[in-house]
Amino acid sequence: MDKVALVTGSSSGIGFETALALARHGYYTYATMRDTKKGDKILEIAKKENLGINVIELDVNSEDSIKKAVEKMLSEKKRIDLLVNNAGYFLVGCLEDMTEKDLRDQFETNFFGVVRTIQSILPTMRNQKSGIIVNVSSVAGRIGFPVTPGYISSKFALEGLSESMRYELVPFGIKTIIIEPGVIKTNLFSTLKKATRSDPAYKDITQKVMKGLLMMSEMGTPPQEVANTIVKAISSDNPLPRYPVGNDAIMFLEAKKAKTDIEFENYIKKELFS
Numbered sequence: 001m002d003k004v005a006l007v008t009g010s011s012s013g014i015g016f017e018t019a020l021a022l023a024r025h026g027y028y029t030y031a032t033m034r035d036t037k038k039g040d041k042i043l044e045i046a047k048k049e050n051l052g053i054n055v056i057e058l059d060v061n062s063e064d065s066i067k068k069a070v071e072k073m074l075s076e077k078k079r080i081d082l083l084v085n086n087a088g089y090f091l092v093g094c095l096e097d098m099t100e101k102d103l104r105d106q107f108e109t110n111f112f113g114v115v116r117t118i119q120s121i122l123p124t125m126r127n128q129k130s131g132i133i134v135n136v137s138s139v140a141g142r143i144g145f146p147v148t149p150g151y152i153s154s155k156f157a158l159e160g161l162s163e164s165m166r167y168e169l170v171p172f173g174i175k176t177i178i179i180e181p182g183v184i185k186t187n188l189f190s191t192l193k194k195a196t197r198s199d200p201a202y203k204d205i206t207q208k209v210m211k212g213l214l215m216m217s218e219m220g221t222p223p224q225e226v227a228n229t230i231v232k233a234i235s236s237d238n239p240l241p242r243y244p245v246g247n248d249a250i251m252f253l254e255a256k257k258a259k260t261d262i263e264f265e266n267y268i269k270k271e272l273f274s
């Protein structure tokens, strides 16, 4: 019997490549997306390569949409072996430029979207006494950075959730894995949402950071590397809690580990302001 996977946000980037990589690895994969019209490309590749991929609608902001997608998957396959929580977007703007709604919307997708999706599949995984949950966080889930506090705090929250649920789910044979990509070349940067306000007090730092991020995104790690890391992590009998992806992620996370808080802050300031 095929193992069954569900990937959120499969219309592009990391989710698209992960859904393909999982199908190539033998999973029957539900490549979910909020607009299924964006599913033509993945279905075309699936047809060409004879892969088990089904595109279905799932908007992580909607409990009803998640419920319908999970019901469809379970009615067809009766099980779920792997959930990849990937859907997310990038809110950019300093704290004072964000409205409360900007921040709540960011958490609605990047954090509560993950919570809702996990809660909808956990009863099935507990009954099966097996399953793997992969949460696509970011190096931004471990390191603070100016001009992106909304995105960063949503990923910090996701890290806390993931690290804690990992213990809770052990007795049910369910594994939790966090993926921490650095800058990846995807649509994340072209579809970013700007904070509602733009106070001139933050204009310089916002422009500087945005310019740096857009430059880095052009040279970013290909999303296939994230997909390959996910396949490697789920194939392990004892997956690690966290898998960084990309040289930039490894460099920042190693620096964070090796330095005191103040040393690390000075290192980031040097990168930013010199």
Ligand SMILES: NC(=O)c1ccc[n+]([C@@H]2O[C@H](COP(=O)([O-])OP(=O)(O)OC[C@H]3O[C@@H](n4cnc5c(N)ncnc54)[C@H](OP(=O)(O)O)[C@@H]3O)[C@@H](O)[C@H]2O)c1
Pocket: 008, 009, 010, 011, 012, 013, 014, 015, 033, 034, 035, 038, 058, 059, 060, 061, 086, 087, 088, 089, 109, 113, 136, 137, 138, 139, 180, 181, 182, 183, 184, 185, 186, 187, 188, 189, 191, 220, 223
């Ligand atoms: N790119 C990076 O540098 C990077 C680094 C670290 C972590 N990440 C994380 O990787 C994940 C995937 O991002 P990406 O880089 O692959 O960017 P992407 O190409 O923009 O993909 C984002 C995906 O999330 C989907 N999405 C957004 N809101 C959604 C919702 N409410 N319900 C369902 N799907 C939704 C998008 O769907 P639509 O097509 O409908 O918009 C798209 O499929 C995100 O969680 C992101 O935070 C990215």
